[in-house]
Structures are given as C-alpha cells and as structure tokens.
Amino acid sequence: SPSCPDGSKRRVCYYYDAGIANVDYGAHHVMVPRRVAMTHGLVASYGLLRDMELLRTRPATQDEIAYILTDDYLRLLRDLTPDTYRADSARRHKIGALSLSGDERNDNPVIDGLWDYCARYAGGSLAAARALGTGTSDIAINWSGGMHHACSGEASGFCYVNDIALALTELLATFPRVLYVDIDVHHGDGVEKYFASDGKVMTVSFHQFGRAGKGDDTFFFPGTGNAKDVGEGEGKYRTLNVPMKAGMDDTGYKELFVPIMREVMEVFRPDAVVLQCGADSLSGDRLGEFNLSIRGHAECVAYLRSFNVPLLLLGGGGYTINHVASCWCYETAVALGKEKEIPDDIPHHGYEHYYKDQGYKLHYAVPKAGTKNTKDHMDNIRKEALKNVEKLHE
Ligand code: ZL4
Ligand code: CA
Ligand code: ZN
Numbered sequence: 001s002p003s004c005p006d007g008s009k010r011r012v013c014y015y016y017d018a019g020i021a022n023v024d025y026g027a028h029h030v031m032v033p034r035r036v037a038m039t040h041g042l043v044a045s046y047g048l049l050r051d052m053e054l055l056r057t058r059p060a061t062q063d064e065i066a067y068i069l070t071d072d073y074l075r076l077l078r079d080l081t082p083d084t085y086r087a088d089s090a091r092r093h094k095i096g097a098l099s100l101s102g103d104e105r106n107d108n109p110v111i112d113g114l115w116d117y118c119a120r121y122a123g124g125s126l127a128a129a130r131a132l133g134t135g136t137s138d139i140a141i142n143w144s145g146g147m148h149h150a151c152s153g154e155a156s157g158f159c160y161v162n163d164i165a166l167a168l169t170e171l172l173a174t175f176p177r178v179l180y181v182d183i184d185v186h187h188g189d190g191v192e193k194y195f196a197s198d199g200k201v202m203t204v205s206f207h208q209f210g211r212a213g214k215g216d217d218t219f220f221f222p223g224t225g226n227a228k229d230v231g232e233g234e235g236k237y238r239t240l241n242v243p244m245k246a247g248m249d250d251t252g253y254k255e256l257f258v259p260i261m262r263e264v265m266e267v268f269r270p271d272a273v274v275l276q277c278g279a280d281s282l283s284g285d286r287l288g289e290f291n292l293s294i295r296g297h298a299e300c301v302a303y304l305r306s307f308n309v310p311l312l313l314l315g316g317g318g319y320t321i322n323h324v325a326s327c328w329c330y331e332t333a334v335a336l337g338k339e340k341e342i343p344d345d346i347p348h349h350g351y352e353h354y355y356k357d358q359g360y361k362l363h364y365a366v367p368k369a370g371t372k373n374t375k376d377h378m379d380n381i382r383k384e385a386l387k388n389v390e391k392l393h394e
C-alpha cells in the first residue's frame with residue numbers, strides 16, 4: 001500500500017534507456033526521441049536521480065509483446081528493415097499503416113532498429129507496471145512510453161506497439177480495477193479500443209477535437225473520441241471522452257479535469273492509475289493547438305498523485321522538444337514532491353542551447369491567446385462527461 005499521505009514523499013522509480021533516445025524517425029519527422037534524452041539530461045542535472053530508483057530492465061520479449069499483437073503484425077514488425085521493405089514490394093500492400101523508411105510523408109516509417117525500439121519502450125512500461133504491482137514503488141515513470149495509438153494489427157500516429165495496453169494488462173494481475181487517463185492533445189484511441197468492453201479498466205481521454213480557425217467538423221487526428229462514445233458490454237460507461245476545442249488554457253482545462261476526475265475516482269475507485277502525459281497539449285506545440293503552461297499540465301499529475309493510489313506516468317506526444325523536456329522534468333519533480341525546490345534556471349547539462357529562446361529558463365511564457373472553448377461549450381462538455389460517469393453508479 002502507498003507509503004505516505006498526500007503532499008509528502010513517494011517512492012518513485014524511473015526508467016531511462018539511451019538506446020531509445022538515439023532512434024531516428026527520419027530527418028524531418030516531427031517525432032524526435034532525443035526529447036527523452038533531453039528530459040533525462042535535465043532530470044539528472046537537477047539532481048533528481050538521487051531521489052529515485054533507476055529501473056534497469058531488459059527489452060520486452062516477443063512472448064510478452066505477442067499478448068497484445070496479432071501474429072501477422074508481430075512478424076511484420078519483427079522482421080521488417082528498411083532494406084527488406086524496399087526489396088520486397090510484393091509485401092508492401094500488406095503493410096497497412098507502416099510506410100517506407102525515409103518517406104517523410106508518412107506518420108509511421110519503417111526505420112532501423114524498429115523492433116528493438118518497440119521492445120525497449122514496451123519493456124520500460126512493463127517494468128514500471130511490475131514495480132507498482134510488487135509494491136516496491138508508489139510512482140513509476142517511463143517517459144519513452146505512452147504510445148497510445150498503436151493497435152493489435154497496425155501502427156498508427158507514430159506508435160507501433162501499445163506499451164500502455166501491455167502495462168495495463170500487467171497491472172490487472174495485481175489490481176482489480178485500473179484507471180487510464182490521457183492528457184495528450186490527441187485522443188487515446190488505441191488504448192480505448194483495447195479495453196472498450198473490459199469492466200476492469202476505465203479509460204479517460206482529454207483531447208482536441210477539430211482544428212483552430214476552421215469549422216467544428218474539420219479533421220484533427222485521429223478524429224475519434226466523441227463524448228457519446230462510452231464503451232460497450234462490461235465496459236459500458238468505462239470509456240470517457242472529453243473533446244475540447246483549440247486554444248484550451250490552464251483555467252479551462254482545470255475546470256474540466258478536476259471535477260471530472262474527482263467523480264471518476266469516487267465512482268470507479270481504481271486500485272492503480274496510469275497517466276499518459278503527452279506534452280503536445282502544451283502551448284506552442286508544433287501539432288497541438290492547446291495553450292497549457294507546464295504548471296497547468298503538471299497540475300493534472302499533482303491532482304491524480306494526491307489520491308495516493310499507485311501511479312504510472314508515461315510520455316506520449318510532444319513536438320516542441322525543449323518544452324517537452326522541461327515539462328517531463330518538472331513532472332518528475334512533481335512525482336517526488338520537489339517541484340518547489342527546482343530552480344527555474346536551466347542547469348548546464350549539454351542541451352542548454354535548446355533553451356536560448358526562453359532565456360535558459362525551465363518555464364516559458366504562454367501567450368494570452370484566444371480560445372474556441374466558450375463558457376457555454378465548457379459547461380456542456382463538463383455536464384455531458386459527468387452525466388456519463390453518473391451512469392456508472394446505476
Ligand atoms: C509529419 O513535417 O493526420 C511527418 C507528420 C513528417 C516531415 C515532412 C513531410 C510533410 C505533421 C505530421 C508531410 C507530412 C504529412 N514531416 C503527414 C493523416 C495524415 C497522413 C500523414 O502525439 N500526413 C494523418 C498523426 C497525424 C495524420 C499524429 C500523434 C501521436 C501522439 C502520440 C500522431 N497524422 C496527415 C499527415 C512533417 C510532419 C508534420 C502530422 N501527422 C501531424 N498530425 C499527424 O498522439 C505519440
Ligand atoms: Ca488525450
Ligand atoms: Zn499527441
């Protein structure tokens with residue numbers, strides 16, 4: 001059981017693998033795994049490693065990954081290299097969402113070391129889940145995980161293997177009910193699909209729906225996550241979607257997140273919580289159009305931590321990489337209850353040149369931008385979400 005009351009210390013373990021940080025999606029691809037090395041550099045230079053247990057682990061095995069993938073897709077992912085892919089044009093049509101390495105028009109390139117990359121980030125999330133299951137940690141962190149779009153039979157949205165589904169499955173071996181919360185700016189469609197009819201896992205995604213400056217029905221990836229989608233069978237009302245419009249700011253986000261999550265925690269009463277901390281919901285992201293500050297984003301972490309239930313923190317999206325590293329470093333400090341103790345001046349750690357435009361500070365200024373989330377709209381989505389949670393009572 002958790003060791004301490006809210007506000008005080010937690011036993012935190014942390015996974016980092018330099019091999020993952022060197023993975024390259026292609027020179028111009030928006031997904032840059034180096035952001036995890038930048039995060040680690042900050043975490044280390046702020047001295048936060050001294051307070052955590054470093055999780056060293058093997059990559060996930062084929063048998064472990066096989067649990068969440070179809071046989072065909074597993075074999076494809078395991079055997080495909082940029083060379084065999086180029087050579088074997090006959091197979092190409094079977095490849096679905098995977099695409100040719102170097103073809104930068106595609107979200108999911110076939111890259112060097114693809115299987116190893118997946119096995120490593122999935123191994124990290126599995127080890128983190130195990131550390132919670134055995135009770136050796138209160139909070140476990142894997143910033144290289146959180147690949148919420150991957151499905152059993154295909155890659156999607158930069159995600160090849162759904163490490164979250166793997167971690168949730170592992171947690172269910174110990175904990176009767178597990179809650180999944182997703183604050184990435186995109187809808188957590190892959191995780192939702194895996195557990196839509198499962199009564200033991202509840203999934204909640206907050207996300208952008210529709211683009212800025214365009215009509216309400218314009219496409220923002222992946223286009224799903226309507227408030228009306230609530231799960232099915234045993235899992236009915238154990239899927240919750242909170243679609244928001246572009247421009248969402250700290251105040252507005254909190255006005256939805258806190259009352260909705262308070263109700264979910266009270267009604268679903270999870271024994272463990274997994275939080276996907278996609279940092280593309282931050283202001284100034286290259287893909288997302290929300291306007292959250294790092295403190296606003298981290299308040300979600302602090303709020304869920306305050307329930308003192310075993311907590312797994314995962315990464316996810318985040319495409320303005322200095323912001324991502326600042327955010328995940330700050331959230332590591334929040335996990336430790338040390339966020340007030342880390343100075344705003346970026347310590348020397350080898351990546352400080354990325355922070356020149358923000359005056360070498362950890363936090364950056366968020367512009368006063370307009371939001372498409374009117375008070376009326378906010379009231380409506382809060383009401384609809386709370387109405388769905390209430391159905392769980394019945
Ligand atoms: C890019 O600039 O909406 C990839 C992807 C590569 C380099 C140069 C090529 C430019 C934005 C995105 C053309 C790229 C066009 N480069 C990609 C329907 C789409 C088909 C592919 O955070 N094109 C697909 C996926 C989303 C689509 C978002 C979020 C993951 C996560 C968890 C995944 N896909 C249209 C886009 C660029 C690129 C610039 C891009 N891709 C933006 N949105 C998408 O939730 C990790
Ligand atoms: Ca989300
Ligand atoms: Zn995202």
